[in-house]
Amino acid sequence: MTIQIRADLHVHTTYSNDSFITPKELVFYAKKKGLNAVAVTDHDYWEGAVKIAKEVKDFLVIPGMEVSSSEGHIVALNIKKFIPQGLTAVETVEHIHNAGGVAIACHPYVYFKGCLRNAVCDVFDAIEVINARAFPFKSSVKKAMDAAEKFKLSQVAGTDAHYGPQIGFGYTIIDVEEATVEAVTKAIVAGHCQAHGQQVPIVLNVQQQIQRLKRMVKKTAAELS
Numbered sequence: 001m002t003i004q005i006r007a008d009l010h011v012h013t014t015y016s017n018d019s020f021i022t023p024k025e026l027v028f029y030a031k032k033k034g035l036n037a038v039a040v041t042d043h044d045y046w047e048g049a050v051k052i053a054k055e056v057k058d059f060l061v062i063p064g065m066e067v068s069s070s071e072g073h074i075v076a077l078n079i080k081k082f083i084p085q086g087l088t089a090v091e092t093v094e095h096i097h098n099a100g101g102v103a104i105a106c107h108p109y110v111y112f113k114g115c116l117r118n119a120v121c122d123v124f125d126a127i128e129v130i131n132a133r134a135f136p137f138k139s140s141v142k143k144a145m146d147a148a149e150k151f152k153l154s155q156v157a158g159t160d161a162h163y164g165p166q167i168g169f170g171y172t173i174i175d176v177e178e179a180t181v182e183a184v185t186k187a188i189v190a191g192h193c194q195a196h197g198q199q200v201p202i203v204l205n206v207q208q209q210i211q212r213l214k215r216m217v218k219k220t221a222a223e224l225s
């Protein structure tokens with residue numbers, strides 16, 4: 001029997017310094033959005049994702065990380081070891097494959113983020129064609145879809161959430177035989193997946209920035225006292 005997985009494949013937790021999402025919130029908001037899986041992809045940090053995936057019993061957490069390659073960000077899912085930063089895109093993908101993982105070219109054509117642009121090529125397994133926090137949204141989706149066609153890569157989606165209520169605006173539907181991390185990543189490589197989603201409403205990004213300011217004020221106050 002085929003099981004349909006609905007997963008946000010790009011979420012940062014408090015293990016990324018710039019995110020507010022605690023492991024509890026991760027599962028809470030993912031369930032609230034009707035997802036049945038979520039990937040943890042913290043910036044250049046892997047242990048947190050592994051810990052969360054192990055600790056959460058009633059929800060499928062796909063451990064991963066977002067690697068800062070010298071040519072742009074790359075999401076690695078289901079790796080068995082840490083992937084170092086600063087390597088070229090091709091070298092990074094090689095490391096991901098050697099670690100048994102799936103390499104995703106994330107937000108390849110956006111502004112303000114480490115995006116791969118011309119470094120996208122056929123060594124990747126998939127392209128994140130919808131990044132729900134991408135700017136500019138429409139043109140980046142179009143360019144990423146064109147690249148997926150050109151290089152014959154699977155198409156996935158994620159939110160790049162850093163604040164709980166943002167989770168689930170970008171999600172991937174994946175058809176699997178069993179709801180396991182292995183089955184999900186294999187299905188992505190095989191192309192048994194579809195990207196869905198829409199742009200995160202501006203109000204949620206503003207709320208995230210307010211949280212960030214509050215935290216800065218609190219930290220400064222603590223330092224002054």
Ligand SMILES: [Zn+2]
Nearest residue numbers: 066073113114
């Ligand atoms: Zn990124």
Ligand SMILES: [Zn+2]
Nearest residue numbers: 010012066160
């Ligand atoms: Zn990210």
